[in-house]
Amino acid sequence: MEKIIECEHVSKVFGDLVVLKDISFSVEKGETVCLIGPSGSGKSTMLRCLNKLEEIQKGEIKVNGLDVKSVKNVNTYRSNIGMVFQHFNLFPNYTVIENMTLAPRTLKKLSKKEAIKKAEELLERVGLSDKRDVYPATLSGGQKQRVAIARALEMNPSILLFDEPTSALDPEMVGEVLDVMKSLAKEGMTMVVVTHEMGFARDVANRILFMDDGYIVEEAPPLEMFQNPKTDRCKKFLSNFI
Amino acid sequence: MIEYLNLFWKYLPMLLNGLKLTLLIALLGISIAIILGIFLCVLSISKNKILEKIASTYITIVRGIPLMILALFLYFGVIKNSMSTNSAAIIILAINASAYMAEIFRAGVQAIDIGQTEAARSLGLSYFQTMRKVIFPQAVKIMIPSLMNQSISSLKDTAILSAITVNELTLTSKVIIARNYRAFELYSYAAIIYLIVIIFLTYLSKRVESKLNYTQR
Numbered sequence: 001m002e003k004i005i006e007c008e009h010v011s012k013v014f015g016d017l018v019v020l021k022d023i024s025f026s027v028e029k030g031e032t033v034c035l036i037g038p039s040g041s042g043k044s045t046m047l048r049c050l051n052k053l054e055e056i057q058k059g060e061i062k063v064n065g066l067d068v069k070s071v072k073n074v075n076t077y078r079s080n081i082g083m084v085f086q087h088f089n090l091f092p093n094y095t096v097i098e099n100m101t102l103a104p105r106t107l108k109k110l111s112k113k114e115a116i117k118k119a120e121e122l123l124e125r126v127g128l129s130d131k132r133d134v135y136p137a138t139l140s141g142g143q144k145q146r147v148a149i150a151r152a153l154e155m156n157p158s159i160l161l162f163d164e165p166t167s168a169l170d171p172e173m174v175g176e177v178l179d180v181m182k183s184l185a186k187e188g189m190t191m192v193v194v195t196h197e198m199g200f201a202r203d204v205a206n207r208i209l210f211m212d213d214g215y216i217v218e219e220a221p222p223l224e225m226f227q228n229p230k231t232d233r234c235k236k237f238l239s240n241f242i
Numbered sequence: 243m244i245e246y247l248n249l250f251w252k253y254l255p256m257l258l259n260g261l262k263l264t265l266l267i268a269l270l271g272i273s274i275a276i277i278l279g280i281f282l283c284v285l286s287i288s289k290n291k292i293l294e295k296i297a298s299t300y301i302t303i304v305r306g307i308p309l310m311i312l313a314l315f316l317y318f319g320v321i322k323n324s325m326s327t328n329s330a331a332i333i334i335l336a337i338n339a340s341a342y343m344a345e346i347f348r349a350g351v352q353a354i355d356i357g358q359t360e361a362a363r364s365l366g367l368s369y370f371q372t373m374r375k376v377i378f379p380q381a382v383k384i385m386i387p388s389l390m391n392q393s394i395s396s397l398k399d400t401a402i403l404s405a406i407t408v409n410e411l412t413l414t415s416k417v418i419i420a421r422n423y424r425a426f427e428l429y430s431y432a433a434i435i436y437l438i439v440i441i442f443l444t445y446l447s448k449r450v451e452s453k454l455n456y457t458q459r
Contacts, residue, residue, distance in 0.1 A: 053360055075368050078365070087355075087357050089357040089360065
């Protein structure tokens with residue numbers, strides 16, 4: 001299989017704090033990989049390094065075969081990697097459809113007509129066609145996150161990154177967001193998901209990476225990880241969810 | 243009372259002429275201050291330490307000097323006869339207000355959640371596209387009350403410019419008083435005129451604010 005993300009010996013520091021220590025992993029095309037682990041273990045930072053929201057100090061990250069350090073135009077690079085945030089980060093000054101068409105139109109990736117047509121298709125897909133012209137403030141958390149996913153898809157990314165996409169949602173709304181993500185996984189979208197949703201990780205992920213204190217402590221397919229964790233640290237962490 | 247009103251009607255045309263200059267200087271001075279303020283704000287939020295220092299030094303100096311001293315120093319000490327009094331007045335007002343404007347813009351931009359920038363940048367927008375399309379439109383909404391405050395303040399500050407012989411509303415009143423000694427009447431007329439203009443401006447800003455209120459829709 002084609003490797004779409006390759007990380008080798010990545011390390012990252014914030015001042016004196018070493019957040020990532022010698023991280024190596026890869027993601028194949030069409031795979032869904034979940035990053036789990038306690039808060040402060042470096043999951044989100046790892047994710048943010050992948051689209052250069054953070055710079056790494058040591059090691060190498062290759063995305064689609066390209067070393068991120070050699071990226072000349074960071075904007076073009078990022079437009080190919082979708083990112084979905086914990087707090088949705090929809091633009092409150094634009095309507096739903098404007099949120100979705102802003103980037104492709106500003107970057108002249110699509111014409112106005114094409115952008116709107118595509119956005120309408122995506123809205124239908126996430127079940128929010130009727131919310132086309134409302135402002136984000138009127139949406140529920142789950143609806144906001146579905147719009148955020150649609151907004152990321154509008155750019156036709158080769159990878160989608162999710163940074164705790166359901167952590168800010170109340171339990172009733174988690175399902176609708178996970179359903180959208182599941183259907184994306186099924187269609188072969190390459191996804192890296194930082195999550196605390198163990199059910200989702202178990203059902204959807206091809207592989208799970210367990211991170212703690214800046215290291216990948218354990219890496220395994222979901223069944224193996226949940227039924228038979230090798231390290232004590234992972235065992236202890238997972239015991240909280242059973 | 244009738245005499246008070248008669249005097250008012252008599253001097254109203256002169257006072258309105260003064261008001262015209264007051265408004266002209268305020269309008270141009272504030273407009274230039276806004277442009278300068280945006281420029282200074284861009285410097286002060288840039289990651290370049292030197293640019294940041296330049297902006298913060300300018301702001302510290304201008305905010306630390308009373309407008310009266312700034313006006314007297316620049317007009318009599320630096321500008322002298324090299325330009326008209328009115329142009330000098332506009333420049334002095336602009337310099338003074340720009341420091342405050344810069345801080346209002348900086349606070350407004352920094353009040354917007356960093357997640358907005360991250361979302362826009364992760365979609366592939368450049369720094370300036372992000373500022374222009376995402377951050378600034380939201381920041382303006384937050385800034386309007388402070389901008390309006392500063393504009394009102396600057397409008398009133400034009401009275402200080404009477405010290406450098408700008409023939410605006412305050413100096414016009416003074417000149418009339420020098421002729422007829424009616425200090426109570428003339429200063430109260432000036433006060434009323436300033437007040438009416440500012441009440442009108444406040445009303446306008448409230449309208450703009452409610453128009454921009456997209457979170458309520």
